[in-house]
Amino acid sequence: MEPLLRLKNLDMYFKSNDGLFAKKANRVGAVVDVSFELGAGQIMALVGESGCGKTTIGKIIAGLWKPTGGTIEYNGKDINKMSRKELEVFRREVQMVHQDSYAALNPARTIFNSLKDPMIKHGMAKNKEEAYEKLTELFVLVGLTPAEQFMEKYPHQLSGGQRQRVLLARALSVKPKLIVADEPVSMVDVSLRISLLDLMSKMNKEFGISFIYITHDLATARYIVNNGKIGVMYLGKLVETGALKTVLDNPRHPYLQALISAIPVPDLKISRQKRQLPLKSLEMPNPANPPEGCRFNPRCIYAEGICEKQEPQLQKVGEDLVACHCEKSVPKWIY
Numbered sequence: 569m570e571p572l573l574r575l576k577n578l579d580m581y582f583k584s585n586d587g588l589f590a591k592k593a594n595r596v597g598a599v600v601d602v603s604f605e606l607g608a609g610q611i612m613a614l615v616g617e618s619g620c621g622k623t624t625i626g627k628i629i630a631g632l633w634k635p636t637g638g639t640i641e642y643n644g645k646d647i648n649k650m651s652r653k654e655l656e657v658f659r660r661e662v663q664m665v666h667q668d669s670y671a672a673l674n675p676a677r678t679i680f681n682s683l684k685d686p687m688i689k690h691g692m693a694k695n696k697e698e699a700y701e702k703l704t705e706l707f708v709l710v711g712l713t714p715a716e717q718f719m720e721k722y723p724h725q726l727s728g729g730q731r732q733r734v735l736l737a738r739a740l741s742v743k744p745k746l747i748v749a750d751e752p753v754s755m756v757d758v759s760l761r762i763s764l765l766d767l768m769s770k771m772n773k774e775f776g777i778s779f780i781y782i783t784h785d786l787a788t789a790r791y792i793v794n795n796g797k798i799g800v801m802y803l804g805k806l807v808e809t810g811a812l813k814t815v816l817d818n819p820r821h822p823y824l825q826a827l828i829s830a831i832p833v834p835d836l837k838i839s840r841q842k843r844q845l846p847l848k849s850l851e852m853p854n855p856a857n858p859p860e861g862c863r864f865n866p867r868c869i870y871a872e873g874i875c876e877k878q879e880p881q882l883q884k885v886g887e888d889l890v891a892c893h894c895e896k897s898v899p900k901w902i903y
């Protein structure tokens with residue numbers, strides 16, 4: 569069966585600050601040769617440090633940015649070759665909850681005025697009154713109560729967490745099949761965070777909505793994804809991917825091991841016993857000038873000669889895919 573989404577050799581290069589005359593080497597490879605699939609009804613977490621390309625991939629999947637290379641297929645169809653009608657369906661079915669919630673809402677319009685239009689345009693409500701009724705239900709669902717108070721507010725009158733919930737309600741309002749949720753709870757209070765993650769999980773289980781859950785936080789990824797997938801990114805590249813459970817139970821890429829070892833543990837005793845993976849350097853290389861060979865090699869304690877020369881490709885290791893020359897010599901991770 570066709571997967572819902574298929575990314576093939578996706579590239580996104582931006583001009584670096586040097587402007588128009590930037591040398592090829594000075595382009596920023598925000599996303600480099602990324603391929604993966606997502607089945608209908610599946611959740612995938614996309615994780616990695618700041619600047620590794622998560623938002624860029626999200627915007628490309630949602631059809632907001634055109635990649636500089638590679639293709640994206642939705643239900644087996646290249647989104648750049650869709651007819652107007654097919655594109656209209658795609659634009660409704662694939663929704664994005666933006667990381668920058670302020671920029672994602674028109675500052676001059678009230679929340680209700682911003683949210684009613686897509687509902688009416690896509691035939692989810694016959695008129696303003698019906699849109700109001702349906703949005704009220706959604707606002708209650710995402711914890712924006714009393715709903716009528718939020719409807720008449722302008723984006724700047726809401727907190728970042730409230731705007732993130734407005735965006736989630738907007739995404740849900742057009743009955744999507746796939747939601748690209750870019751750090752959707754990063755600004756929401758901890759007390760409400762779990763209930764929003766649970767809401768997304770419920771939308772997934774009850775309505776079969778697929779999610780790409782973008783985060784730098786492995787704990788929430790583990791919480792929401794359950795039986796889904798994970799993709800770990802480093803400097804624009806996918807370095808490890810597979811079923812979340814097998815990948816996190818047995819992380820093989822030294823970068824993923826380092827990410828896991830950096831998660832704080834509240835219990836001091838356990839924390840002292842916890843294995844730390846030392847990095848050679850804490851600094852992320854400049855994406856405009858990535859290291860030769862494996863992008864992680866200057867920070868990796870396991871790096872060998874080949875890692876400085878040759879870029880590793882994703883290879884099947886057990887059930888998962890890992891891009892590491894030294895995968896066999898990296899010790900098994902013990903929690």
Ligand SMILES: Nc1ncnc2c1ncn2[C@@H]1O[C@H](COP(=O)(O)OP(=O)(O)OP(=O)(O)O)[C@@H](O)[C@H]1O
Pocket residue numbers: 582583596597598616617618619620621622623624625667784855
């Ligand atoms: N419009 C743009 N023009 C030029 N460079 C960009 C643009 N958008 C992103 N970049 C660069 O691309 C790289 C990836 O950025 P992106 O926003 O996708 O990272 P991210 O993983 O979402 O980070 P964060 O966790 O901080 O949100 C960064 O080096 C960034 O500076």
Ligand SMILES: [Mg+2]
Pocket residue numbers: 622623624667750
């Ligand atoms: Mg981002």
